[in-house]
Amino acid sequence: MIELIGRFHPLLLHLPIGVLLYAFTHWSFEYFFKKKKEKTDFTFALSIGALSAIASAVSGWILASGGGYDERLLDWHKYLGIGTAASAVVLLWAYRNWSNQKLFGGLFTVFVVLLSVTGHYGGSLTHGEGFLTVPATTEIVVLPENIKEAHLFDALVKPIVDRKCVSCHNPQKSKGKLLLHTLAGWQAGGENGAVLMAGSIAESPMISRVFLPKEDEQHMPPSGKLQLTYEERNFLAWWVENMQDYNHQIKDLKTTTEVDAYLKALQAAQHPQPERPTAQQLAGLEQYGIIASLQSLDNSWVTVRLQNAESFKPENLKRLRKIAPAIKSIDISNASLADVDLKYFSRFENVTTINLSNCTISSQAITPLKDLPYLRDLNLYGTLVDSTAFQVLAELKGLKKVYLWKTPLANSGLEKWRASYPQLEIIGGVDFAQFGNPQLVPPLIIAEQDLFTDSLLVELSTKASKATIKYTTDGSIPNEDSPLYTESFHVFATTEVKAILSMSGWTDSEPASSTFIKSRFTIDRLRASVEPHGSYTAEGVATLKDLKKGGSSFGDGRWLGYLGDDLDLTADLGQVEEISVVTVGTLTDQNAYIHLPQSIKISVSEDGRRYVPFQDKQIPMADGPTAAMVHNHLIRSEPTLARYIRIKIKSQGVNPTWHPAPGEPCWLFVDEVLVE
Template identity: 35%
Template sequence: MNSLILLQATSPQPSEWAMFFGRFHPLIVHLPIGFLLIAGLLELDRVTRRQTVSSHTITLILFWSAVSATMACIFGYLLSLGGGYDEETLSDHMWEGIGVAVFAWVAWAIKHDRIGPRIRFGPLLYFPALGVAVLLLLAAGHQGGSLTHGSDFLTQYTPEPLRSMAGIPPREQEVASIEPIADVNQAMVYQQIVHPILKTRCVQCHNPEKSKGDLRLDSPEMIKKGSEDGPIIVAGKGSESKLIKVCLLPEEDDHHMPPKGKTPLTENQIALLTWWINQGAPFDKKVAELKVPEEVKPALASLGTGSAVGGGGQVAMGPAPESPVLTMKLPAADPKAIDELKKAGLLVLPLSKEQNQLEVSAVNARAFSDAQAVSLPKLSQQIVWLKLGDTEVSDATLAQVAQLKNLQKLHLEQTKVTDAGLKNLKNLPYLEYLNLYGTAVTDAGLKELAGIKNLKTVYLWQTKVTETGVAELKKALPNLEINMGLGESSIAAFTKADSAKAENPKAK
C-alpha cells in the first residue's frame, strides 16, 4: 500500500481550501500535455528536417511544461484527498504524473544553456528524458480518463475486427435509456426498471473505478452496502431514503444528485424509484407481485410499448382488444412505401400478418422530422399504431397523420406539437390512445380533442393544460381516462403518503 493511500485512509476530511485548489487539476493538467507535445514535435522536426528551431524557444517550452506538470501533481493530490477513486488506478496515475514532472525538469535542465553543460553525459540523456516524459504523459492521461470515466473509456467503442485483434472482450450492451417493455406486469422491477435508471443517471460517478462518497450503484450488493455515510435506502420508506432525498433537492444545492451539469432524473424516474423503495426495494420481484398505487401507474405505463393503465394494481398493455380496427381486414401494404419509411430510420412492424395492420415506430429515429413525414400517408390504411415520441416532428406532421384513417394509437410525447396541430386529429374515427406528454398543448387543444368520440386514453403530464381544461374535456368525453402524471410536489406528497402507509398498514 503506497503512502498516498495510507494517508487518505487515516487523514480527516480535506479542508475546503484543499478541495478548492484540487478542482483546478483538470484545468492545469492540459498545460503540460500541450507544452511537452510541442517540444517533442519541434525537436523531431529539427532532427528529421534539419530545421533551425531556436534552442531558447524549446528551453522555454520545456520550462513551462515542467512547471505546469508540477502544479498538476500538487492539485491532483489535493483532489485525490476527496476520495471516491479506485486506489490502484489512482496510485498509477499519481506516480506517472510525478514521472512526467521529473523527466520534464531533467529535459529542461539539460537543454538549458547554462545548466546543461555542467551535466555529465547531458546530450546523451536529453532525448531519452524527453521521450520518457512524453510516454509517461500518455500513460497518465489514460489512467486519468479511467479514474473519471471508467477503465474502458478509450476502448469502449473499439469496433470489430480491432477488438478481436487487440484481445478486447466483446462490448456489453449499453443502457442509454429505459427500453420499451413488452409486458410491464411481467417486468422484473430492479433489472428492467430500477437498474436502467441508475445506470443512465448515477453509475457514471458510482462504479468500481469511481465511487464518490464510497458509494457504488452498479449492483444490488453495493446498493445494499450504501455509502461512507451509511445506507442510502430505507426499505419501505422512500421519503426517508437518501437516494430519493438528494434527487428532490433544488438543482443549485451542492448535494443535489446528479450534480449540476449532469442530466437530472425525470419526475417519472423519481416516482418509480420511490415506489420501488416503498415496496421494500426488492431485487427479485416482478411488477405484478407488487402493489401499484394509482399515482405510479402513469410512470409504469410509459415504459411499455404503448401501454395504458388498468385497475386492480395491474398495468394493462395496449388498446382494448375489442377495437374494431384490430379485427379489420386491410389491403396489403406497398413494399416500396415500407422501404421508404425504413430508410428514414423508422421501424415498420406487423401487428397482424393476416390482416395487414402495421406499427410504425421512431424509437431509433430521433431525428425524424416533418419533411420525412410526407411518406406516412403512403400507408394510410395499414398504419394502426404510430410512435413519433421524442422526435423533431411538429404540427406539420399531424396534417400527414390526419390521412391515416385507421390509426388507433398515436405517440407524440416530447415533440413540438401544439394546439394548432391537434385540429387535424378530429377526423380519425378509430383513434383511442393519444400521448401528449411533454408537449406545449394547452386547454385550447383539449377542446379539439373533445371531438374525437372514440378516444379512451390520453396522457397530458408536463403539458400546459389546467384542471379546468381537463374537467371540460371530461364533460365532453365522460369515459375518457386522463393521466396527468406527477409533479415535484406530487412526488414529495406521494413519498410521504406511501411511507405513512408503510408505518401504519391499516391505514386506508
C-alpha cells in the first residue's frame, strides 16, 4: 500500500513543476507589462503548488526506499526535493506577507531555479545521467553494405539493448543490479546470476522475460517503457539459440528467413533508397561524357563511370548534383582532375565505392570525402597521395579497403599503416621480388626450311623487345662473348645454330638450337617396297626427297605413314658418287601410336644388282613415353662409291608393353632421305 504511494511519484511530480512554473510566468508577465492596479491573486496557484510539492516529496521518499538507484544522484534529488517542497511553502507565505514586489520576485526566481535543478536530478535518475546533454547516446552503428559481414553483437544485438534496456540497467540506475551498457555487464549478470546462456533461451532470463506476457510482473521491459518489437524479440532469441560467443559475424551462423527479412529491413532503414533518377536525367549526362546507369530493378542506386576518361572535363562533375544522393559507386579513374575538382564529391552522401586511380591528385584532394559515411572502397592507386591522406582516411568510419599501389604513400612502406589501422584493408602493390629472376624463353630460330642445297637465310627472333640474342654456328653453347645477333644471316654448309636470349634482371634462356642440313647429292629416283597407308600418302614417295621435312605434327602432309609395315627404299643418285652419310627422318608420337623403327639397314651398289652392306643401325626403343618429336637417324660409314642405295626400315609393328594400348598395330612415319 505504502509502495503504491511511491509509484505515484512520476505522476505527482509534474504538478508542482507545471503549476508553479505557470504561476511564475504569469506573475512575471504582470510585473513587467501590466501597469494597471488590478492584479491576479496567485494564492490559490501557489497553494496548489506547495501542496503538490509536498505530496511529490513524500511519494518520492517512498519510491526511493525501494532502492536500485545511483546513491549519489538519489541523495541530491531527495534533499533538493524536500528543500523544494519546503521552499514552496515559504514562497506562499512570502506572497501573502511581503509587500515588496521586487523582493518577492527575487525569491520566486531562486525558487524556480531550485525546482529546475531538482527536476533535472530526477530526470537523470530515470533516464540516465547525460540524458539531457548527450541527446543520442546510442551510437549509430554503421552497418556494412553486406550485412552478413556485420559483427553480430556490436552491430546488431547491442544496439537493440542499448535502445530498449540500458536506460534502466546502467551505472546510475542499475535495476536488478544488472548493467547492460558494456559487454562486461552482460557477462557479469544481475542479482539473480547470469542473464544469458548460449544456446538456451530458457536459461537466459534476459531473453525469456522479454517473451513473457506484458501483464506478467517479470516481463521486460516493464510496461510503460519502450517495448521490443516482435522482430527484435525474435532476432534476439535466434541469436541466443545460435551463438557460441560474442565474436560472431552474421555469416558464421545459419540464418532463418525471418532473420534475413529483419536484417534486410534494418539495412534498408539505414540506407534509405534515394529517389529513382529518371531515364532522361541519366541519358542527359551522356553528352557530358558521363555514363550513369541504374543498378538494377530492385533498387534505385546509380553507378557512374566515364565514357572516355582522357577527354573528360572535370567541371562536368557538377552535372551530377541532381542525382548525387542516388550515386552508389563512381569511377573516374584515369581522368585528368585537379585536387579542387573533388569538391563535388561531398554531395555523394550515399556512395560506397570511389575509384580515383591514376588521377593526378594529392592528399588534399580527398578532404571532401570526409563527409561520406558509407564510403567503403576507395581506390587511390596511381595517385599522388602521401601519408597525410590518413588524416582523412582515419575519419572514414565505414572505410574497409583502400588501394594505394604506385603512390608516394606506398613507396614509403605500408606496414606501419596496416599496424595502425588494423580494421582497414590496405592494398599496395605486389611484391615483385617473389618472382625472382625468371628464366627467359629461348629465341626462335626461323628459316624457310631446315634442308637446303645451296645456302639458307636464318633469322633469330624474340618478342621481348628489350632483350638481346647471342648465337653460335659451331655447335657450342652461346655465352657472353658470342656474337650479338643484329640481322639475319646465311649458312652455306650443314650448320647447327644455337642462340640464347639475355636481358638485365632476368636469367638467360636455355639455348635454342636448330640444325640446317645441306644435301650434297640429289636423289634422282626413289622406289618403295610398299604403298603408304591411304591416310598419310603426302605427295607419294617423292615426298621423301623433296627437301621439305615433316614437322612434329603427323598430320602436316609431309609424312608418309605405314601401319604395321616394314619399308624398303631404293634410291638412285643418277651417277656413282662417293657417299659417307645417309640420313633418314622418322617421327614419334606415342599418343598417335607412332614409334621409332627397330632398325635401319643400308646397303649400296654401283650397278643396281650387287649390293654391299654400308652400315646398319639398331635403334633402341624408348622405355617410356616421350614428347612427340622428329628423329634424324644419321647413318655414317667409310666413304663408299655408290649410285644405288637400299634402305630397309624395320617397324616396331605393334605398340610396346608400356603403352596404354600394348600390342595394337603401330605406325612408322618417314620423311626425307638425305645422302651426303
